[in-house]
Amino acid sequence: MNLYVLPGHGIYGGIKVGFQFASILATMGVRIAVATPGGLAPTWFESSMAVVDRDSSIAQLTEQDVAIFSLPHDYALLKRTPARLVFHCQGTDPLIDPIVDDPDVVMLACWPQAAAYMRARGREPIDVGIHVSEVFHYDGTPKKPAHVACMPRRGSDLAEACRRHVPSLTFVPIDNQHERDAARIMKDCAYFLATSEGEWFGLPALEAMAAGAVVVSVRVPTGPHYLDHGRNGVVADADDLPAALASISADAERLLRRRLLLGGMATASRYSLGHQRSLVDGAMGRGLREALSWS
Amino acid sequence: MELTVVIPSFGLDALLRTCLASLATSLQVAGIDDVRVVVADNGSTNPYRVEHLGGGRVELLRFDQRTSFARACNMAARSAPARRYLFLNNDVLLHPQAIADVVGTMDAVRNAGICGARLVFPDDRIQHCGVRMDDGPLGPYHEFAGQPTARVSRAIRDFPAVTGAVLLIDGQLFDELGGFDEIYPFGYEDLDLCLRAGQKGARITCAQAIDSLHFESMSNRDPGRHDLSRQQFWQRWKGRYTRVGSWQPP
Numbered sequence: 001m002n003l004y005v006l007p008g009h010g011i012y013g014g015i016k017v018g019f020q021f022a023s024i025l026a027t028m029g030v031r032i033a034v035a036t037p038g039g040l041a042p043t044w045f046e047s048s049m050a051v052v053d054r055d056s057s058i059a060q061l062t063e064q065d066v067a068i069f070s071l072p073h074d075y076a077l078l079k080r081t082p083a084r085l086v087f088h089c090q091g092t093d094p095l096i097d098p099i100v101d102d103p104d105v106v107m108l109a110c111w112p113q114a115a116a117y118m119r120a121r122g123r124e125p126i127d128v129g130i131h132v133s134e135v136f137h138y139d140g141t142p143k144k145p146a147h148v149a150c151m152p153r154r155g156s157d158l159a160e161a162c163r164r165h166v167p168s169l170t171f172v173p174i175d176n177q178h179e180r181d182a183a184r185i186m187k188d189c190a191y192f193l194a195t196s197e198g199e200w201f202g203l204p205a206l207e208a209m210a211a212g213a214v215v216v217s218v219r220v221p222t223g224p225h226y227l228d229h230g231r232n233g234v235v236a237d238a239d240d241l242p243a244a245l246a247s248i249s250a251d252a253e254r255l256l257r258r259r260l261l262l263g264g265m266a267t268a269s270r271y272s273l274g275h276q277r278s279l280v281d282g283a284m285g286r287g288l289r290e291a292l293s294w295s
Numbered sequence: 296m297e298l299t300v301v302i303p304s305f306g307l308d309a310l311l312r313t314c315l316a317s318l319a320t321s322l323q324v325a326g327i328d329d330v331r332v333v334v335a336d337n338g339s340t341n342p343y344r345v346e347h348l349g350g351g352r353v354e355l356l357r358f359d360q361r362t363s364f365a366r367a368c369n370m371a372a373r374s375a376p377a378r379r380y381l382f383l384n385n386d387v388l389l390h391p392q393a394i395a396d397v398v399g400t401m402d403a404v405r406n407a408g409i410c411g412a413r414l415v416f417p418d419d420r421i422q423h424c425g426v427r428m429d430d431g432p433l434g435p436y437h438e439f440a441g442q443p444t445a446r447v448s449r450a451i452r453d454f455p456a457v458t459g460a461v462l463l464i465d466g467q468l469f470d471e472l473g474g475f476d477e478i479y480p481f482g483y484e485d486l487d488l489c490l491r492a493g494q495k496g497a498r499i500t501c502a503q504a505i506d507s508l509h510f511e512s513m514s515n516r517d518p519g520r521h522d523l524s525r526q527q528f529w530q531r532w533k534g535r536y537t538r539v540g541s542w543q544p545p
Contacts, residue, residue, distance in 0.1 A: 001496050019537070027453070029405030031496025039535045043430045047537040048453050050493030 138212035155195025165242030186211035209264030232263035297329035299377035325395035365475035408497025411457025414509035425454035459485025482521035
């Protein structure tokens with residue numbers, strides 16, 4: 001049995017990415033369940049994965065089992081169990097170094113940046129990718145040309161600075177909502193403002209691209225590798241972000257916006273469910289099959 | 296034994312006979328010979344007699360006092376261990392190709408532990424083609440219930456649960472789960488079984504190519520018949536299942 005161990009079921013990208021990966025494994029015939037505290041299931045995105053109680057499931061792990069985890073804080077706890085461990089790396093942080101250095105832990109990478117981080121420490125990860133939920137892909141919803149979707153939970157001061165700087169735009173916050181509602185807002189809005197300066201993998205920006213919103217993002221040193229200024233979005237330092245938003249939303253930039261929108265949608269199309277399935281299928285032949293439990 | 300078919304039943308002799316006749320045809324079409332058919336006579340006023348049920352391979356397990364659906368099914372399954380169990384309601388008339396469809400789907404879906412069947416009412420509206428879960432007060436619901444079957448996709452997909460009216464389960468998985476949980480007096484034991492199977496890493500799917508007929512609730516039409524079971528189900532599962540899709544009124 002394989003157990004994907006998560007620290008919670010709340011609204012954090014890593015929770016959804018874990019469920020998505022577990023679902024793909026399940027469709028490939030892998031016996032897997034997701035373990036959360038209290039066995040509580042997330043209610044903010046769709047999934048068909050079964051959920052089990054984290055504490056009791058971890059206590060029952062045997063050497064026949066595999067525990068998959070993505071939060072580095074879970075490493076010490078899981079290391080004490082007889083289960084084999086698989087680290088599903090969604091982001092990089094010095095906290096993951098002891099995990100990367102443990103030769104008994106199999107490494108999976110969602111992103112090229114995570115893979116590069118592990119290679120720099122002498123480990124070769126298995127690329128398993130990531131995908132944008134189907135619900136985000138643009139369906140022709142008429143856009144509101146002066147509406148900006150944003151997630152003020154992270155970077156609210158920066159969002160507020162942008163709002164003050166460009167009063168002609170209407171800001172639509174996305175917070176504590178089901179992904180279906182978040183997708184509806186992104187599809188409605190012409191722009192998505194990414195203000196989180198600590199975002200390593202930035203799934204919301206990718207979801208916004210899929211939804212046909214022009215992404216205007218604060219620069220993050222180890223930020224999303226897929227975000228390319230001038231090709232599929234606008235990237236600016238925090239101090240320059242309000243001006244960048246003003247500039248791209250100007251009437252004269254209609255053609256540039258169109259180009260960025262199309263570039264963003266093309267980028268997002270490479271993160272489809274079908275694409276990740278192919279990637280994971282290929283990963284089975286590159287060590288993932290041996291890393292999992294088939295009993 | 297390859298397959299044991301379990302039919303819990305109370306009265307409705309004529310319906311049961313017709314159910315058994317449709318089962319015999321469907322097993323024959325599927326080419327399944329290594330099979331036992333156990334009717335759990337759940338306290339029928341006039342006890343069933345094999346010769347009145349068409350004879351053949353039918354075996355009877357008699358309960359003089361009516362017991363829960365879960366217990367009747369468990370006892371019948373334990374009386375005839377098999378590689379797979381098919382639980383069947385007495386008010387289901389199987390299409391001749393239905394068993395082949397269900398078994399074929401179970402074989403085709405990797406790591407499937409449970410497979411249901413597509414069922415329609417007599418007017419060709421969907422009775423069951425898979426169960427979805429709502430995280431609101433609705434709880435479990437039959438996807439596309441009441442929709443004309445011609446309008447509903449026949450693509451094979453995963454579900455959190457399927458109805459126990461026609462439910463094929465891997466025998467080892469059934470044993471591992473300890474069968475249906477007998478805390479449920481009537482109803483929801485099938486959904487509970489599926490959710491627990493999911494926790495063991497098994498996939499739940501449903502055959503979609505063939506429609507069989509399900510009259511639904513012929514033995515008990517009391518509107519409150521599921522209340523106690525529903526309460527038990529909520530206590531155990533509220534907040535503990537994921538969801539896909541949302542209920543669409545027919």
